Amino acid sequence: MKKNKLFIQSIILLLTCFVSLFSYGANKLAGVRIWAAPESTRVVFDLSGSPQYSHFILTNPDRVVVDLKGGQTSVNLKKIANNSKIVKGIRISTPPNKSTLRLVIDLVKPVKANLFSLSPTAPYGNRLVVDLDDSQAAKSNTLTAPKKMRDVIVAIDAGHGGDDPGSIGASGVYEKKVVLEIAKKIAKKINSTPGMKAVMTRTGDYFVNLNKRSEIARNSKADLLISIHADAFTSSRPKGASVWVLSMRRANSEIGRWLEKKEKHSELLGGAGEIIKNTDNEQYLAMTLLDMSMDRSMAMSHNVAGKVLTNLGKVTQLHKSKPESASFAVLKSPDIPSILVETGFISNAREAKLLTQREHQTKLSNAVYKGVLSYFKTYPPTNSFLASQAKRRHTVRKGESLSVLAQRYRVSMASIKKANQLKSNGLRIGQKLIIPKV
Structure with a gap:
């Protein structure tokens, strides 16, 4: 009897251990x-x-x-x-x-x-x-055939989202939320401008993989990609807005290297499964190696970055007065000029508070918009509405007359005189003229 009792107790003990191990x-x-x-x-x-x-x-x-x-x-x-x-x-x-x-x-x-x-x-x-x-x-959102006078298309990328909160300020401010609000304001300004159209890579709180962001811009035939972020650093001292362009080398500043590291961390938070498994990436790799438009895109990116930075300097403190360079994946699309705007340091208590204020967000978004508009008014894409509205200028050369210019540009002599407030038909070499639209 005693042996049976010990046997039963042993069985119960073994079952208990088994259940515990199973649970563990x-x-x-x-x-x-x-x-x-x-x-x-x-x-x-x-x-x-x-x-x-x-x-x-x-x-x-x-x-x-x-x-x-x-x-x-x-x-x-x-x-x-x-x-x-x-x-x-x-x-x-x-x-x-x-x-x-x-x-x-x-x-x-x-x-x-x-x-x-x-x-x-x-x-x-x-x-x-x-x-x-x-x-x-996805199929139903394919673009229609481009019009004769097309829009300038600007892709607006609000950084982070979903599982990836981005940087978190001392007061609990999430970068993903702040940058989405600013991105929406930029998009609204662009969409209200005749001849311009904004496309957002995300419109809500969800994560978009970095290669997908460039893909959205490419499928929309974007002329420019702007990625909006809020800076962060290990110290709370750094402050000010900055604009970044692609560097083919590692960033040469400590903050630049920190941001590169943060971008890799963000991809882990958001999930890298699509990047690993998407076979289309092979064609993008080939494009990166073969497409020689990278030089042109980088030159344009620097130009746009400079204009955006100038306008940001009018509404907020700048971290650096010139565009900075770092190796960010979202900037690496060879066929789309791209810039990354850091709107301020969310790790700085004062700037984190400012970034949550609607008035400051509006100032920042207006500054980015004015910089972009300034660039495209100066260098409008061919066949765009902005190009049709741009003033044509001509510098008079030897042998040119008012009648020759009127015939060349297919406008009347009277319209050239009126546009330039000329009192006679005489021209001088080196004289700069505005050529009116037809």
């Missing part, structure tokens, strides 16, 4: 976050350990099924915030075995699913990311 080795689902973008949705599963998973897609109704090996959860999936137009909801379903947690993402329509895991990156731990791409929406 379980991968706990601690939370779920849904980030909705216009053409996609990202679902992030926060886990206690590195995930071992598999997935498959079912139709009628449409859903993505994720099997998480050793998974456990006490999360109430019905209370997860969801603003996605793709995802109906997330639920637990009957697993293939007791050691698996089966998660079902119910969908509104068929989508492409891309799954990848991310290792811990402060402030997040292990994550399983599910990117859902609404390919039909």
Whole structure:
């Protein structure tokens, strides 16, 4: 009898240890976050350990099924915030075995699913990311054929977003929120200007991979890409706005190197799965190596950066009076001139407070807009509306007369005289004339 009792106690002890070991080795689902973008949705599963998973897609109704090996959860999936137009909801379903947690993402329509895991990156731990791409929406947004007098298109990129908050100020100010507000204000100014159009890489609180930002600009046939950020550093002393252009080498300033490091960290926060798995990147690599327009893009970027910096200096303190250089991925598209505007140091308490104020945001956005407008008024793209409105100028050379110029530019002699307030038909060599529009 005593032996039986000891045997039963031993069995209970072994079972207890087994359950404890099982619980200890379980991968706990601690939370779920849904980030909705216009053409996609990202679902992030926060886990206690590195995930071992598999997935498959079912139709009628449409859903993505994720099997998480050793998974456990006490999360109430019905209370997860969801603003996605793709995802109906997330639920637990009957697993293939007791050691698996089966998660079902119910969908509104068929989508492409891309799954990848991310290792811990402060402030997040292990994550399983599910990117859902609404390919039909992407197809419906293709551009129409360009008009004869086209708009100057400016892509506005609000940095960070979604899982990636960017820098966080001492008062809890999130960079991702501040820069989105400023980016929206710049876009509004551009869209209110005849002959100009703004395209935003993100319009809400969601993450867009860095190569995707350039892709959005390229698909929109952007003439310029402006990425809006708020600076940060290890010290709270640095302050002032700055404008950055691409450097093919490592940044030569300490703050520049810090920002390069921060950009890599942001990509880890937001998720690098698309960059790793997107086979289209090979064509962009080839473009980078072969497209000789990089020199032209970099020269234009410096010119625009200088004009933006001049205007920023009129409304806020500058960190540096000249454009700075660093190796940022968002600036590396060879065919699109690109600049990165740091609107101030969010790590500086005074500037962090200013960056949250609507009036200061408006001043900053107006300054960026004026710099961009100044450049494109001086150098309007061919066949653009701005080019049709630009004043043509001519310097008189030997042998040229008023009648010769009128015939060359297909305008009347009277209109040239009126535009230049000429009292006679006589011209002198070196004289600068405005040639009126037809």
